[in-house]
Amino acid sequence: MLPLVGGCSSLPSVHGISLGTASPQPSQYRPEPARHEGGTLVVGDWESPTNFSPLFNEEVPAAQVDALLYAGLLRLDANLQPVPDLVERVPTLQNGDVTWNRGAGTMDVTYRLRPGLRWSDGQPLTVEDVAFTWRLIVNPRVPGVLSPDGYAAISRLDVHDPQRFTLHFDRVYPKYLNLFPAVLPQHRLAGIAPEQLAGDAFWARPDVVSGPFKISELVPDDHVTLLRNDAWSQGRAGRRPHLDSIVYKLYPEPGQLLDAARAGQVGLALELPDDQLATLTRTGPLTLHRRSQLAYEQVTFNQASPNPLTGQPPPWKNDPALLQALRMAIDRPGMIKKFFRGLAQLAESPIPSALTSYHDPDVSLDYDLGAAGKLLDSDGWRMGSDGVRSKNGRRLGFQLVTALGNPLRTAVRDQLVVEWRKLGAEVSATDAHPSELFTGYAQGGLLERGQFEAGLWTWSIGPDPDGIYPLEYSSQIPTDQNQGRGSNFGRFNNADLDRNLDRGRASLVTVERARSYAAFERAYARLGFELPLFERGLVVLASPHLHNLAPNPAPDTTLWNAADWWVD
Numbered sequence: 368m369l370p371l372v373g374g375c376s377s378l379p380s381v382h383g384i385s386l387g388t389a390s391p392q393p394s395q396y397r398p399e400p401a402r403h404e405g406g407t408l409v410v411g412d413w414e415s416p417t418n419f420s421p422l423f424n425e426e427v428p429a430a431q432v433d434a435l436l437y438a439g440l441l442r443l444d445a446n447l448q449p450v451p452d453l454v455e456r457v458p459t460l461q462n463g464d465v466t467w468n469r470g471a472g473t474m475d476v477t478y479r480l481r482p483g484l485r486w487s488d489g490q491p492l493t494v495e496d497v498a499f500t501w502r503l504i505v506n507p508r509v510p511g512v513l514s515p516d517g518y519a520a521i522s523r524l525d526v527h528d529p530q531r532f533t534l535h536f537d538r539v540y541p542k543y544l545n546l547f548p549a550v551l552p553q554h555r556l557a558g559i560a561p562e563q564l565a566g567d568a569f570w571a572r573p574d575v576v577s578g579p580f581k582i583s584e585l586v587p588d589d590h591v592t593l594l595r596n597d598a599w600s601q602g603r604a605g606r607r608p609h610l611d612s613i614v615y616k617l618y619p620e621p622g623q624l625l626d627a628a629r630a631g632q633v634g635l636a637l638e639l640p641d642d643q644l645a646t647l648t649r650t651g652p653l654t655l656h657r658r659s660q661l662a663y664e665q666v667t668f669n670q671a672s673p674n675p676l677t678g679q680p681p682p683w684k685n686d687p688a689l690l691q692a693l694r695m696a697i698d699r700p701g702m703i704k705k706f707f708r709g710l711a712q713l714a715e716s717p718i719p720s721a722l723t724s725y726h727d728p729d730v731s732l733d734y735d736l737g738a739a740g741k742l743l744d745s746d747g748w749r750m751g752s753d754g755v756r757s758k759n760g761r762r763l764g765f766q767l768v769t770a771l772g773n774p775l776r777t778a779v780r781d782q783l784v785v786e787w788r789k790l791g792a793e794v795s796a797t798d799a800h801p802s803e804l805f806t807g808y809a810q811g812g813l814l815e816r817g818q819f820e821a822g823l824w825t826w827s828i829g830p831d832p833d834g835i836y837p838l839e840y841s842s843q844i845p846t847d848q849n850q851g852r853g854s855n856f857g858r859f860n861n862a863d864l865d866r867n868l869d870r871g872r873a874s875l876v877t878v879e880r881a882r883s884y885a886a887f888e889r890a891y892a893r894l895g896f897e898l899p900l901f902e903r904g905l906v907v908l909a910s911p912h913l914h915n916l917a918p919n920p921a922p923d924t925t926l927w928n929a930a931d932w933w934v935d
Contacts, residue, residue, distance in 0.1 A: 508562055572585050658904070815856060838854050
């Protein structure tokens with residue numbers, strides 16, 4: 368949650384946000400004091416990272432190890448609240464570290480690094496490393512950088528002294544707390560040509576790091592052994608990681624990882640597929656941890672007219688009643704019970720449930736097949752003798768595409784087809800190889816090119832509601848004119864959606880942002896361009912001997928607080 372301008376304590380609250388609060392909610396994370404030092408923890412995963420580059424690699428297993436190797440300015444705790452990492456405190460409007468010129472639409476953020484910070488090779492970690500990291504990210508000669516958007520909004524970085532610096536933003540950027548999750552060592556990387564940086568051997572086995580652990584052994588596709596980084600304690604008042612080492616053990620597939628966990632060969636099993644929740648009943652002494660990710664499974668109804676796949680308008684063109692009926696006819700609670708033993712969270716909008724401050728509590732989607740049928744009756748969709756509705760000579764039918772190779776998604780797709788048939792819709796299920804479906808615009812990706820009628824996939828959002836902007840805003844429709852930029856694959860173009868998304872990213876006032884996103888949710892529910900189904904789950908199994916585990920849905924991963932872990 369972003370800071371709120373002070374001086375408003377007499378105003379009411381909205382959705383649980385006090386207008387007198389002028390800062391992010393303080394983190395409530397308080398690790399249990401360690402009663403035992405040392406030892407080795409084996410962490411199991413079933414996907415193998417290719418390299419450890421937080422700039423260029425978005426693989427989930429790579430991010431897990433990156434959390435051990437790299438420190439950032441801030442971390443997000445398990446409740447998505449900011450915790451100081453390399454810096455002394457979280458910058459806010461309230462403490463004066465954030466200043467905002469509302470008229471000019473600019474903002475400045477000042478940070479102070481902890482004194483005495485060191486890289487793993489003993490060299491000082493200073494503001495110059497932060498400045499170096501920023502210059503790399505925005506350098507057009509460095510190809511393949513992930514998510515440079517917020518960094519490009521920084522017009523200048525002023526270094527005041529080796530510990531203090533100010534970021535000057537040329538526009539309001541509410542997600543500033545998410546920037547710099549990893550700071551890179553200038554003294555180690557400055558000699559690499561920008562064009563060669565992404566492919567440099569450094570990322571295969573980083574030898575200068577700032578996180579609580581460092582790599583001591585790496586056997587590809589088998590394991591990575593990480594030892595405590597004693598230099599991490601510098602600048603942290605003598606605090607140090609409790610474990611001597613972490614072995615990141617890799618298994619060929621989830622079933623083997625689960626067997627190893629049950630046999631006591633791993634103390635923590637990561638990334639267990641959430642579609643196994645329905646059968647994951649034998650865990651022995653292990654503790655099952657599950658929480659919603661910042662991602663939701665959904666159906667997108669393509670609004671392009673004519674549809675590039677069919678050459679004709681979609682059946683829901685200028686027919687919001689049809690979209691509402693298609694949504695109401697799906698038994699989402701029953702789907703969660705069937706596929707997740709009731710352990711998944713319904714998705715009511717693209718904004719994750721974990722971001723509770725940004726929801727309208729009155730927006731929900733109820734299952735009512737009878738009401739959906741009556742809605743279509745009144746909308747002119749008449750039931751035929753074959754059980755398929757028609758209107759103005761057009762049968763109610765469309766294709767639903769999803770990716771090959773995902774058993775859960777295939778089962779969900781088939782369930783959707785069955786339930787829409789009960790409504791009188793003839794839906795044909797089609798598959799596409801992930802490389803066809805998800806590849807880029809220039810490569811002819813089916814979603815980016817809009818070559819589908821309806822599609823089933825997962826969207827990942829991130830720890831701020833502005834993460835939905837590239838998915839829902841009209842300017843984010845991939846076209847020839849914008850070189851295929853944006854992820855609005857459903858071709859949504861609505862002034863209400865755009866207006867509220869603009870307002871949400873134009874303010875640092877928490878209550879203003881909350882109102883904007885609540886209004887977005889109301890418009891989203893009214894329009895029905897998507898059918899949100901359920902939130903994807905983060906599932907891990909842990910030994911009862913592991914303490915301070917706090918699974919995190921944010922990009923910081925479950926290993927975000929590994930320095931605090933200890934085993935009895």
